[in-house]
Amino acid sequence: MELSVGDAMTRGVIYVRPNENIQRVAEIMKKNDIDSVIVIDNGVGVGIVTDTDIISKIVAEGKDPKRVIVSEIMTSPLITIDPDADIEEAAKVMRDRDIRRLVVTKDGNIVGILSEFDIVRVEPALHLLIREHSQWDIADLSPEVGTISGICEVCDNYSESLRPINGRLICEECASEE
Numbered sequence: 152m153e154l155s156v157g158d159a160m161t162r163g164v165i166y167v168r169p170n171e172n173i174q175r176v177a178e179i180m181k182k183n184d185i186d187s188v189i190v191i192d193n194g195v196g197v198g199i200v201t202d203t204d205i206i207s208k209i210v211a212e213g214k215d216p217k218r219v220i221v222s223e224i225m226t227s228p229l230i231t232i233d234p235d236a237d238i239e240e241a242a243k244v245m246r247d248r249d250i251r252r253l254v255v256t257k258d259g260n261i262v263g264i265l266s267e268f269d270i271v272r273v274e275p276a277l278h279l280l281i282r283e284h285s286q287w288d289i290a291d292l293s294p295e296v297g298t299i300s301g302i303c304e305v306c307d308n309y310s311e312s313l314r315p316i317n318g319r320l321i322c323e324e325c326a327s328e329e
Contacts, residue, residue, distance in 0.1 A: 157234030159273040160255045160263035166191040169222035198225030231256045
């Protein structure tokens with residue numbers, strides 16, 4: 152049986168308004184032990200604010216969270232998915248868009264949120280799919296031979312001199328066999 156987004160999503164989304172200040176958003180996130188809030192304007196989801204947004208756009212830039220409002224740092228538009236969609240499809244969207252959360256909508260209404268953690272909880276193997284970061288093209292790398300270390304994609308052994316061959320990282324031993 153295929154898992155759907157609706158099977159794994161978190162129901163009951165906490166939201167804020169675009170004109171609220173970031174200090175208030177951070178308080179809401181702490182109180183509810185969450186790492187993101189949906190931004191609603193006139194009953195419509197218009198964006199999302201995450202803990203990463205607050206850290207990178209407020210804290211790291213030395214801004215006063217009481218003086219910055221949600222609309223200034225929110226990510227918009229929302230990237231959504233239907234609750235009937237397959238969980239693997241959701242993982243691919245997250246990977247391709249390099250995001251960690253999808254807003255789940257049914258008939259235009261927000262019914263939940265699906266996070267990377269939710270997917271890992273129900274289907275741990277899909278975490279690897281999400282983390283592929285848009286299937287980076289290893290052939291575009293031009294490092295010197297012997298400067299890439301890691302696990303060979305053919306023999307699964309560690310090597311300190313992997314080479315990109317046909318889009319895969321391969322050790323010298325496996326490369327000589329191809």
